[in-house]
Amino acid sequence: MDDLPPPLVLEILSRLGDSADLARCRVASKAFNAHSHEVRSVTLICTLSRYLKSRSPETKHQVTPFKSVFNNLVRHLRCVESVSIGVEKSLAGLSYDDVDDESDDLYLTDAGFVKEWLPRVCGELKSLSVSDFWIQSCWRRSDILAHISASCQALLNLELRNAWLSVDGLNPMQMLRSLTLEFIRLDDENLNKFNQCFPCLQHLNLIGVGGLKEPSIHLCHLKTCRWTVSNAPLSLAIVAPNLSKLDLKCIRPSSLVIETPVLSDLFLSLENPSKFKIEYFTDLENLRLESANLFGLIGLFPQCTSTRRLTVDSLKCTDIVDVKMLSLEVLSNTFANMRSLGLRSGAWSEMERCFRTCHVQSQNKITGLKEITAQLVIQDLDVTLSFIFCVLGMCINLSDVALLIHRDVYPDVASNLISQCTAQHPKIRWKWGMWQEDSEDTWVSDGI
Template sequence: MGLSPVSMEKLPETLLLEILSHLDDSADVARCRIASKGFNNVYPYIRSINLQRTSRIYLNLGSRVSNSSQVSTHFEDIFLNLVSNLKVVETINISNDSLIEDLPHGFICKMTGDLYLTDDDFVKKWLPTCSSQLKSLSISDSPVSSFPRSHLLPLISVYCHNLVELKVKRALLSVKNLNPMPMLTSLTLEAVHVCGEDINVISNCFPNLQALNLKYCEGDTYPATIDLLNLKTFGLTMYDAPSSVNALSSISLIAPNLIMLELDLSGFTALHVKAPILSHLHLTVDLRDGIVHELHIGYSQYFLHKVFCVFPNVNSLCFKSNAWMALEAWYKSKPFDWETCDGMKGLKTFSAYLWLSEQSWTFLCVANLLDQSTDLSEVSLLIWRGVSPRVSKSFIVRCMSRWPRLKWRWGIWSDGMEDSWVSI
């Protein structure tokens, strides 16, 4: 049974603040302020804002509001009110509900009016007032085909001297007059075009990054060079062949302290990596496309040998679904020409996303890898959700019987869904 507004007023303020701080949606925080005087009193002491422009707002109000700017103003007013009333803001996450992406493009343009979350005028209304203690900022803009050029990054560099984590999704970003941000350690850019410079600006202005993720990014020039001394994790996602001269068709990564490299690539031209102590390698690549130039990945039977020659310290290897499918196809085409790779002896953990379309070939491919990995201790295999339980169980029993000393983790994967792990 829920507490009445009267009984809520009797709760200590520390508990009321704890309740508000655990609400995931700042719109719910605003509702609590209206419903309870106690909540309203402690509200200024929460330290985070998480607010979305939801598809529900557009669908519910779209048929009733003739002036589309009212919808945008509604979101803007709520957010600005939240920012202006907090004493200290450490975390801000503003975004569009992912369901908005499913709405018709014309409907989105009509209903959002002129409000872009990365728009300079909008950002200037709130960033200076809450920037001094801001540690984490995430902005995901509207899923439309064209954006006004935003000076979001230069503005952040002027005001946010203590920012540690930054995520920007869907934006046309200018880097003119961008100041160095030595405190920033984590940066994610997704569906972003960096104009005025190329991606090289990352090395110059964010020198102390420890985690960098680039997803579907473009720059005005290429090739791009990323040279970061403190980088420990790098993720790169690129799909399809470059559609314009602005696409990042070539990247050189110099990261002497890199530990984890995650590649999700298709149709990419070249990636040159200098990471001498790399220990974790996650691959989601089409091995047939020759996309990692330094490793010479292609139809070569020496693929794994070259991986461990270039990255001799790798002790954790993960093959996502299409990378595993391509590797398995190679083994099937050359059943008597499988290579022995001395580098795999040092492998500690191995994981793969399996289609299990032909159980016998998949098992032979797994066996070829595991039998060479003499120091292996843990194996994580995920099976495609569409595989019948009978086939999955048969494969699981076969593997666990063949290598009983290994620690096994089994899971289920499917496109667009989170991986789920099962107990055996």
Template structure:
């Protein structure tokens, strides 16, 4: 069948518990993909057994499915080393899967044009978290999906949080007139770093205030301002922050798309 565009397995495989059957499952997938991969745009694999070994499913998919747009995987322990990039893929759903932290960067590189990612399960082991976003332009609160509340819900034990510029724009866009609602104290969060664009300093200050006022355990805040806003606007913004939260340790810096390293200019 040379024109198959969508393949979805049933979840019966999830009840098989023999290790050899698990390997056979990969062999079955490889043989199937080799036959239908040319026209395949959507693939859903449900319930390959959850053993403590690295599944090569993603490697097989990246080897054969060059035109895949949507991918859904359920149950397993994923392995991504030597995986080929999949620039056509825009939608990825990962459910009940295990993926080691060291493989996250490689996974991101393999899906450069991803537009939609499924929600993460609650992850209690992550302590240091850096958030970025594919959106480079500000959105309004109707479009933004990233909120600080969701971040803390998924990563409840984060002690250090860094928000890159695009992620901060998403966070600002999620703010409404009532702010972000309750962040449940966030006593475990000790450090925050954010990359800011002061296009509307008063709005950005309100967003910073919403977060800092509720994260009562904070001890250190690092804010980097885009280089084009350095000047009186930046100076006034910094002064207002220090006056509002004098007990915190402050670090100020400059970031730019053109420079590789951030420039720290003041530590208070």
């Protein structure tokens, strides 16, 4: 092993997924030890098994403190470009009842701990990821943002998870291009400091960020954004003139403003639209909508003539009443130039219920639609077949139909549906599959 070429040794060490293995390699080989100092990335994750051993009276004396292991790794590296430190996702399943101490051994956004190692790596650091241990971090406010912004001038990518973050002392980070905050309590209720200090962000992910009141994103260079809002009601605003992709999930915002004129890809999920302002989209090609009031949400959109691919789903909500049901005609009127339509199970059920209730088949023909993908909910096979044939009768240029049947449907019912569809419309290219809640769709066969 000591005879391996130095470039190959460095390549092997650089590919280690866990930097704890790097420490083991140092004692396994002189060559590995000599070249380990050239590795430019550190990744160290505390596993559930390690955590449990550190807490057990029988084994805790055998476990080196996690922070000490990390500090030792960083101390021996000459130039670091990437740091990723955190706890395994399985640790998120621990409850407060499982921990009866006030330890800080896994409080990774602790300013004191950060000040120990960050000065050693900040010069060339391009990417930094810290996933904290929520049980230890949720009640301790961290100033990690101030320390990162003061020292990491070359940082391009920053990810922080499971922590309570203060923006006191936060300095502008002109080089930062990508930011992820996930399950964060943030002391910046309207994102004012946030907008000021990350002016050049191009990619932003805000997942379950709490502490917000009337948050507004104003970022001129932003290109992609994923924002999952867990609390409500909130007044939300996104003003981003260069945003091309937006994934926004919220419950019932008291108001919602989206000013993103060049948006091409939008996924919007909310229970019930209320005060909703949305600009006319000239480049919106891909659109996915989820709502308990899907008819009302679609009605708030201006006519989107640029939309080519549309996916819709109707969410379940017990306290929303007197909601108009969705129909294929409503979709075609709003999105006149769609070529591909995806109907998730909720939307399919709602549209089939509308068909069954109204007993009226539209005389309007839809000429542009070429393909449909749908998750079927079969309660009455005859009604489902009638609705499928009604859709095929309206969409005169339809060529590809992909239907997913729920896994709980009896095999003979599924077989009957498949045989009748293929017999009645042999020129359609059929594709069949199965779906189930909280599972990936499974495609089982391609038809004619």
